[in-house]
Amino acid sequence: MKIASLLLLAVYSSISVAAIDVTDTFRVSGFGTQSATVTDQEIPTFYQLNINDEWCFDCDTTFGIQLDWEINNALRSSVQLVKTPSDEFSDPSLEWAYVAYRNGELNTKLGRLRIPLFMISEYYYVSEAYPWLRPPQDVYNSVFGFTYFDGASIEWSSWINDEAHLRLLAFGATPKETSEIVQGKNITITSRDAIGVTAELNLDDIHFRASYLHANYKQDLVPSVTGYQDLELFTLGANYLLGNLNLMSEVILSQDIHSNWYFSANYLFDSWSPYITYSQRRKLRDNESLLIGAKYSLLANVSTYIEWQHVWGRTESISGHFTIPQNPTQKIQTDVNVYSIGLSFTF
Known part of the structure; x- marks a missing residue:
């Protein structure tokens, strides 16, 4: 039925929640996340979050403002504009800024755009819009935090x-150079010739999404690999609503780096x-993860979370x-437990 398909489209599309209508054509909306989190290891855990065995009250801190005209x-x-977990409030990230033109069933956008690889890419930092405090790290943490x-x-x-709604999207990116801290090292990633396509299909109570990205890039993390390399990346996702039960799965695949789900x-x-x-990473990294938690809606736009996550890797x-x-001459730690409580909101 169209009603169920519309529900899925409302969940898995760009959202602007509880917006404040400044005028009939201009509105402001926003979102945020705050947490307290700790692990049982002194070694930092999770790219860009770096959670360890001391309670952290700003590792997940996110605050965003969106203007629509x-x-x-x-x-x-x-x-x-978003203060992401890795940003300072004084230096937030411009996550998107675009002009869109609609002509019938075609919609064209120009500017800074969200990379449409995953099921929740369009609202990546809006914790209130998805079931968990943070997205599954084995998939969403696999592209070095690139979101736009x-x-x-x-x-x-x-x-x-x-009962069926189809969405097809093609996109192309200009060359980009980014500096990141990976494995304790400052690295530079330069990309060029990045193009991709995304397809989404809604069938009553099930939602499918598939994306393909081709990019030509170089990096200085691995000294033995020089020059530009080709990246062929595929993502697949599905969401199924069965009454009050929501099932969701995604996979990211590439030739040498990703086999994560x-x-x-x-x-x-x-x-x-x-x-x-439950999630896994293979190829470049090799680990499993189990996450158990609960979300409680205090209000329609305010929720709290409590989570336990266990990650186990390999002796490397x-x-x-x-x-x-880690120092290979000493005992290698392979397991970590992550404990989190959090709050998310939209306005």
Whole structure:
């Protein structure tokens, strides 16, 4: 039925929640996340978060403001500024800033855009919009925190019949150079010739998403690999609503780096929603992860979380989700438990 498909589209599309209408054509919305988290290892865990055995009250801290302006019936613009977990409040990230033009079933965007690789890419930092405090790290933490690109996209979307909605998106990015801290080292990643396509299909109570990205890049993390390399990256995802039970799974694949996936289930009991997620990484990294938690909705736009996550890796200097190499002459730590409580909101 179209009603169920519309529910899925509402969940898995760009969202602007609880917006404040400044005028009939201009509105402001926002979101945020705050947590207290700790592990049982002194070695930092999770890329960009670096959680260890001392309580951290700002590792997940996120605050975003989004401005939307409907210039006319066909033309609109949007800007999203986010203090991400790795940013300072004084130096937030411009996550997107684009102009969009709609002509019938075609929608063209130009500017800074969100990379449309994953099921929740369009609202990556909006914890209130997904079941967990943070997205499954084995998949969403696999692209060095890249969430946006500068370039253009063109999208076609249409109802095929009363129960099926199809969305096709093609995008291209301009060259980009980024500095990151990976494995305790400052590295530079330079990309060029990045293009991709995304397809989404909604069938009543199930949602499918598939993406392909081709990029030409170079990096200085591995000295033995020089010059530009080709990256062919595929992502697949599905979400199934079965009454109050929500099942979700995604996989990311590439020739030498990624063979990562997760499967997650959450169930809605009034205001409570317990969840469980199992995930794996293979190829470049080799580890498993089990996440158990619960989300409680205090208000329609405010939720709290409590989570326990266990990650186990291999006996090697760079193990699991530890963010710095270990000394191979000493005992290698392979397991870590991550404990988190959190709060998310939108306005």
